[in-house]
Amino acid sequence: MILSGAELSKKIKSETAEEVQRLKAEGITPALRCVVSGDDRATDVYLNSIKKNCEKLGIDFAKVTTEGKKIIEDVKSLNDDPNVSGIMIMHPVPKEVDELTVLETLSPLKDVEGRTPQNLGKVLLGVKSFTPCTAQAVMELLEYYEIDLKGANVTIVGRSTTVGKPLSLMMLSKHATVTVCHSKTRDLKEKTRNADVLIAAVGKAKMFDADWVKEGAVVVDVGINVVDGKVVGDVDFDSVSQKASVSKVPGGVGSVTSAILMRNVVEAAKINAKK
Amino acid sequence: MILSGAELSKKIKSETAEEVQRLKAEGITPALRCVVSGDDRATDVYLNSIKKNCEKLGIDFAKVTTEGKKIIEDVKSLNDDPNVSGIMIMHPVPKEVDELTVLETLSPLKDVEGRTPQNLGKVLLGVKSFTPCTAQAVMELLEYYEIDLKGANVTIVGRSTTVGKPLSLMMLSKHATVTVCHSKTRDLKEKTRNADVLIAAVGKAKMFDADWVKEGAVVVDVGINVVDGKVVGDVDFDSVSQKASVSKVPGGVGSVTSAILMRNVVEAAKINAKK
Numbered sequence: 001m002i003l004s005g006a007e008l009s010k011k012i013k014s015e016t017a018e019e020v021q022r023l024k025a026e027g028i029t030p031a032l033r034c035v036v037s038g039d040d041r042a043t044d045v046y047l048n049s050i051k052k053n054c055e056k057l058g059i060d061f062a063k064v065t066t067e068g069k070k071i072i073e074d075v076k077s078l079n080d081d082p083n084v085s086g087i088m089i090m091h092p093v094p095k096e097v098d099e100l101t102v103l104e105t106l107s108p109l110k111d112v113e114g115r116t117p118q119n120l121g122k123v124l125l126g127v128k129s130f131t132p133c134t135a136q137a138v139m140e141l142l143e144y145y146e147i148d149l150k151g152a153n154v155t156i157v158g159r160s161t162t163v164g165k166p167l168s169l170m171m172l173s174k175h176a177t178v179t180v181c182h183s184k185t186r187d188l189k190e191k192t193r194n195a196d197v198l199i200a201a202v203g204k205a206k207m208f209d210a211d212w213v214k215e216g217a218v219v220v221d222v223g224i225n226v227v228d229g230k231v232v233g234d235v236d237f238d239s240v241s242q243k244a245s246v247s248k249v250p251g252g253v254g255s256v257t258s259a260i261l262m263r264n265v266v267e268a269a270k271i272n273a274k275k
Numbered sequence: 276m277i278l279s280g281a282e283l284s285k286k287i288k289s290e291t292a293e294e295v296q297r298l299k300a301e302g303i304t305p306a307l308r309c310v311v312s313g314d315d316r317a318t319d320v321y322l323n324s325i326k327k328n329c330e331k332l333g334i335d336f337a338k339v340t341t342e343g344k345k346i347i348e349d350v351k352s353l354n355d356d357p358n359v360s361g362i363m364i365m366h367p368v369p370k371e372v373d374e375l376t377v378l379e380t381l382s383p384l385k386d387v388e389g390r391t392p393q394n395l396g397k398v399l400l401g402v403k404s405f406t407p408c409t410a411q412a413v414m415e416l417l418e419y420y421e422i423d424l425k426g427a428n429v430t431i432v433g434r435s436t437t438v439g440k441p442l443s444l445m446m447l448s449k450h451a452t453v454t455v456c457h458s459k460t461r462d463l464k465e466k467t468r469n470a471d472v473l474i475a476a477v478g479k480a481k482m483f484d485a486d487w488v489k490e491g492a493v494v495v496d497v498g499i500n501v502v503d504g505k506v507v508g509d510v511d512f513d514s515v516s517q518k519a520s521v522s523k524v525p526g527g528v529g530s531v532t533s534a535i536l537m538r539n540v541v542e543a544a545k546i547n548a549k550k
Contacts, residue, residue, distance in 0.1 A: 100402055103400075118392045118393050118396055120399045121391065122392050153461070161399060169399075169440055172455055177457070184425055184426045191452070
């Protein structure tokens, strides 16, 4: 089986677009603000794709350019602005401030990427919050394909604060037995071959071929690597798809992630309208 | 080897007592407030032991009795009181409020048990915060006995928000490969027998005997179970100590936990004095 994000992404976006229309009829326009410091071509490409998604769904989008310590004041203004629903802080933040300070400034109610300590703590507590979009996308993709996680041996390779760590907590809430591996793991292949569900989130192009995967496993590829101008995942799709179910890159987790981000902006618009 | 908490606990308490004296000389008295609702004999026993520890170290202690929704106002008052350093919310909270609301009210700077979403989120982010005391005690006990966690296979049995989940994140920060197991785990014994370091945090008296443990492993017993009026851990000490290093119950993790709580109150006194 191939786990495609296309259908699920389309479904989320279509529901979100309907919700935007409903809110606009009530006089509420969901609005996303992306806080950017410095020039970065990669950031621009990413921003443009977010902007396009917003436009398609009727969400108001704007880039807020900042620099130095001013980012703190800018984030506070956006927190306080009743016309702003969601705020994204783009990497990297200015070198004059540390990222934690910026995240602690950001209102958890507008933190549509699920990056603030408060929202991450709620992931640990297993209560509703804005969750990191990529980790959430993995969970929803598995749910969409009705993969049973209860008691399943899940191996996550990668321990980032945006994917591996929150995803491990979300998997535990779904009653999976979770192993988190990383660059210091010994006998990594033993751990991946033991997995009923393998999550590849290391950022190494085609690192995992069929030899790393158990027959009949479900493999979710979170990697986004550019090789010779082409986007490839952490999984060698052609090899692994012979013996396991595997998600596509592009067109897998990434497309669901961007849909979830849009849904979160609309969710934030509703939460902040009720305040 | 037997992992005793006695020496480490004594060391932490002695350093904490010195720090209390230093602070008092500056006119600052570290003060702990325990918010209690309802009557519960178990809570009373626990409170008395905390009170005794506070008295020994020169920390001001008081119980704050509350009921119903008033707990929210009481916690807010304690947050705002410059003479209060640390606040503990005792289980259970009044049925009229939900626990998350109470935790979200508690100031993270006075959250000496590391239970607020903010502090738990910081555990995930790997930045300094008040951490859940029991999980912290496990980490410090292992460090005290110079157990190398880098690349070690750590199996944690138990996925609570106070031990298993935060501990898994703390172990990842120390470069361990972490597997979290629980009641829905299949082939649990396979996972415990594979562990270089096994953390037992299930709350079942003497559940793990030698058969569950790898030769030469390090076993940390977080269990506190009362059997026939005697406190026993989750590990069958006599059996496991024949083939592995194991922590004692009582006199292991628990004694370090109570010392860490005291240290956190003093730390909170310093943080709140600086505000």
